[in-house]
Amino acid sequence: MMDRLGTGRLGRFLVGLPPYAWLALFFLVPFLIVLKISLSEPSAGAPPYLPLWDWDETGALAFHLTLGNYATLFGDELYAFAYLNSIRIAGIATLGCLLIGYPAAYAIARAPTAWRQSLLLLVALPFWTSFLIRVYAWIGILKSEGMLNALLLWLGVISEPLQILQTDLAVIIGMTYSYLPFMVLPLYANLEKMDLTLLEAAADLGCRPFKAFVAVTLPLSMPGIVAGSLLVFIPAVGEFVIPDLLGGPDTLMIGKVLWAEFFDNRDWPVASAVAIAMLVLLVAPIMIIQNARTKAEEAGK
Amino acid sequence: MASQTTAAPWNDPGAKPLIRFEGVSKRFGDFVAVDQVDLAIHKGEFFSLLGASGCGKTTLLRMLAGFETPTEGRIFIDGVDMSAVPPYERPVNMMFQSYALFPHMTVEANIAFGLKQDRLPQPVITDRTKAVLDLVQMGKFATRKPHQLSGGQRQRVALARALAKEPKVLLLDEPLGALDKKLREATQLELVNIQDRVGVTFVMVTHDQEEAMTMSSRIGVMNSGRIAQVGTPVDIYEYPESRFVADFIGAANMFEASVRQSGTDQVVVNCPELAHDLIIAHNDMLPEGTPVTVMVRPEKVAISRDKPAEGLNWAQGVVADIAYLGDVSIFHVRLESGHRIEALQTNLRHTDERKLTWEDPVYLSWHPANALVLTK
Ligand SMILES: Nc1ncnc2c1ncn2[C@@H]1O[C@H](COP(=O)(O)OP(=O)(O)OP(=O)(O)O)[C@@H](O)[C@H]1O
Ligand SMILES: [Mg+2]
Numbered sequence: 001m002m003d004r005l006g007t008g009r010l011g012r013f014l015v016g017l018p019p020y021a022w023l024a025l026f027f028l029v030p031f032l033i034v035l036k037i038s039l040s041e042p043s044a045g046a047p048p049y050l051p052l053w054d055w056d057e058t059g060a061l062a063f064h065l066t067l068g069n070y071a072t073l074f075g076d077e078l079y080a081f082a083y084l085n086s087i088r089i090a091g092i093a094t095l096g097c098l099l100i101g102y103p104a105a106y107a108i109a110r111a112p113t114a115w116r117q118s119l120l121l122l123v124a125l126p127f128w129t130s131f132l133i134r135v136y137a138w139i140g141i142l143k144s145e146g147m148l149n150a151l152l153l154w155l156g157v158i159s160e161p162l163q164i165l166q167t168d169l170a171v172i173i174g175m176t177y178s179y180l181p182f183m184v185l186p187l188y189a190n191l192e193k194m195d196l197t198l199l200e201a202a203a204d205l206g207c208r209p210f211k212a213f214v215a216v217t218l219p220l221s222m223p224g225i226v227a228g229s230l231l232v233f234i235p236a237v238g239e240f241v242i243p244d245l246l247g248g249p250d251t252l253m254i255g256k257v258l259w260a261e262f263f264d265n266r267d268w269p270v271a272s273a274v275a276i277a278m279l280v281l282l283v284a285p286i287m288i289i290q291n292a293r294t295k296a297e298e299a300g301k
Numbered sequence: 302m303a304s305q306t307t308a309a310p311w312n313d314p315g316a317k318p319l320i321r322f323e324g325v326s327k328r329f330g331d332f333v334a335v336d337q338v339d340l341a342i343h344k345g346e347f348f349s350l351l352g353a354s355g356c357g358k359t360t361l362l363r364m365l366a367g368f369e370t371p372t373e374g375r376i377f378i379d380g381v382d383m384s385a386v387p388p389y390e391r392p393v394n395m396m397f398q399s400y401a402l403f404p405h406m407t408v409e410a411n412i413a414f415g416l417k418q419d420r421l422p423q424p425v426i427t428d429r430t431k432a433v434l435d436l437v438q439m440g441k442f443a444t445r446k447p448h449q450l451s452g453g454q455r456q457r458v459a460l461a462r463a464l465a466k467e468p469k470v471l472l473l474d475e476p477l478g479a480l481d482k483k484l485r486e487a488t489q490l491e492l493v494n495i496q497d498r499v500g501v502t503f504v505m506v507t508h509d510q511e512e513a514m515t516m517s518s519r520i521g522v523m524n525s526g527r528i529a530q531v532g533t534p535v536d537i538y539e540y541p542e543s544r545f546v547a548d549f550i551g552a553a554n555m556f557e558a559s560v561r562q563s564g565t566d567q568v569v570v571n572c573p574e575l576a577h578d579l580i581i582a583h584n585d586m587l588p589e590g591t592p593v594t595v596m597v598r599p600e601k602v603a604i605s606r607d608k609p610a611e612g613l614n615w616a617q618g619v620v621a622d623i624a625y626l627g628d629v630s631i632f633h634v635r636l637e638s639g640h641r642i643e644a645l646q647t648n649l650r651h652t653d654e655r656k657l658t659w660e661d662p663v664y665l666s667w668h669p670a671n672a673l674v675l676t677k
Contacts, residue, residue, distance in 0.1 A: 200368055201401035203388040205415030219405045
């Protein structure tokens with residue numbers, strides 16, 4: 001009995017090991033390295049930061065920890081502005097994804113079974129083309145003499161080309177487009193497993209289809225909405241490529257700031273501090289709220 | 302247990318039925334799930350649809366609720382053609398086989414849901430919710446969510462939710478399917494009591510014939526999409542109109558036979574399985590030579606060591622098998638022809654010195670009035 005229990009525990013441990021090892025190796029270790037750099041002082045050499053500790057002339061161990069990089073973040077309102085703007089743009093893009101993704105996921109989940117796989121494949125199809133190429137394609141669509149303006153001019157909706165490229169709007173469009181599958185897939189998974197007799201029950205109790213959607217389908221799909229929104233929002237906040245290619249010089253986003261600190265200023269410690277701050281200020285609260293929500297739900301069960 | 306005290310409106314040709322099916326068929330592609338059903342159900346009835354799995358009971362019920370559209374025919378509720386009436390406007394409520402309780406709402410909210418759709422004032426909703434919860438004895442659980450309830454409790458909430466709107470008709474699709482035997486019997490009783498109290502017309506689907514017999518005012522027996530027979534439990538059991546119904550309901554001994562002589566109140570048939578002719582009470586004249594089936598229920602067959610009295614139908618054989626069920630024993634008697642007849646005997650004594658045992662030669666007998674001649 002003990003023996004079986006023992007191997008059971010060992011087995012469970014061994015099975016659990018790879019994911020944890022993976023997380024430790026590719027998430028925790030890089031995070032610690034970044035954390036370490038963010039606490040170092042910048043230097044002109046290579047690497048462009050001083051070691052956290054060394055031996056001074058007397059041979060004693062000396063630490064060179066500094067919070068100066070974080071102080072910089074709080075000292076210059078550029079950073080705060082970039083954070084807030086990132087959250088705003090990512091938030092709007094998330095909303096855009098939800099508004100387009102929910103009906104799409106709903107339509108796929110309610111389509112005849114034979115079609116669903118093909119429709120899902122269509123959602124995932126863009127992944128077969130490089131992300132960069134797809135974002136470049138949006139430049140072609142959105143620029144002044146691009147396809148969108150040409151179409152609108154031809155339709156007579158506008159008389160002057162619109163300046164969309166190099167604005168926040170272009171960034172929002174690009175993000176909504178790029179992250180849409182991350183919204184559709186979890187929503188589909190949720191809507192597809194919904195028990196349709198619940199809608200029959202609602203109708204039976206005198207509820208019209210639209211009201212039944214609001215009263216039954218929508219609340220039951222909340223976990224899907226939350227999962228999809230997080231999958232879109234979190235990477236969108238730190239997004240660099242889309243604002244860089246589609247946004248203008250005044251589209252201030254934290255990803256761009258980070259890039260500028262890292263490559264233009266070669267200030268690795270401040271760049272690291274930006275990254276850590278983003279993680280702590282944004283991702284950590286979301287994780288904690290999510291965790292609490294899940295726990296509350298489980299306690300409710 | 303069943304509401305046998307109620308009058309029998311189905312025997313009154315002038316009575317207007319509450320529910321009427323007129324030539325209703327439902328096809329899924331080429332498959333005929335419901336075939337030319339004509340049916341009238343009256344106000345206050347406890348009507349059961351009984352039949353083997355896949356015979357179209359649920360489909361019939363779903364057409365009544367409005368979830369399926371008949372391919373042919375029309376359904377009337379209270380004289381109104383339901384063809385163009387969507388489910389949310391029909392005066393029926395359904396208790397789903399899976400209960401279909403809203404998992405994100407409390408018991409209370411589930412029950413109030415239907416009342417809210419009618420835009421009733423909040424105090425009325427609160428009162429009625431409380432009243433039906435008390436009716437099904439679930440008042441204590443008002444603030445729980447469905448996943449915090451046992452199967453039996455969920456089933457009561459589902460019943461309460463369907464009852465709350467005081468529909469003209471309550472549809473129940475195998476309402477007790479998920480319950481164990483004890484709880485099932487208790488709930489059957491409870492359902493019948495509730496029906497007596499609220500006076501709603503119940504239409505229940507089941508494939509448990511005992512359940513249908515104990516609860517119903519009338520039973521509709523279905524066979525591959527068709528209604529084979531409609532009648533009171535007694536009619537269905539004692540006077541089945543076809544071989545299918547006789548065989549489906551309860552146990553039955555059946556013999557193939559042909560008519561030898563037909564009178565005004567009885568018929569003499571020749572049965573190749575038996576050594577001599579049988580005399581059976583029958584009101585219709587049957588031409589000589591008509592192939593018929595003779596049916597006699599096991600409890601109507603007496604088993605004895607001695608030759609039975611004159612005037613009874615009888616057969617001779619040996620005991621091939623005995624199934625002891627406690628209250629009764631079922632004897633399987635093998636005739637000379639090899640045909641087997643079941644006879645049921647109540648075990649009246651603790652021990653019986655003259656107890657029959659395997660291979661004992663015995664006589665079987667039954668009264669002419671206790672057997673039936675089936676022509677369908
Ligand atoms: N949507 C559908 N599409 C195709 N065939 C269907 C559909 N719904 C039911 N059927 C078929 O119609 C027949 C009758 O189904 P129904 O659900 O009415 O049976 P039932 O009498 O309720 O059976 P059970 O006792 O097993 O619940 C079955 O053979 C079933 O396969
Ligand atoms: Mg069914």
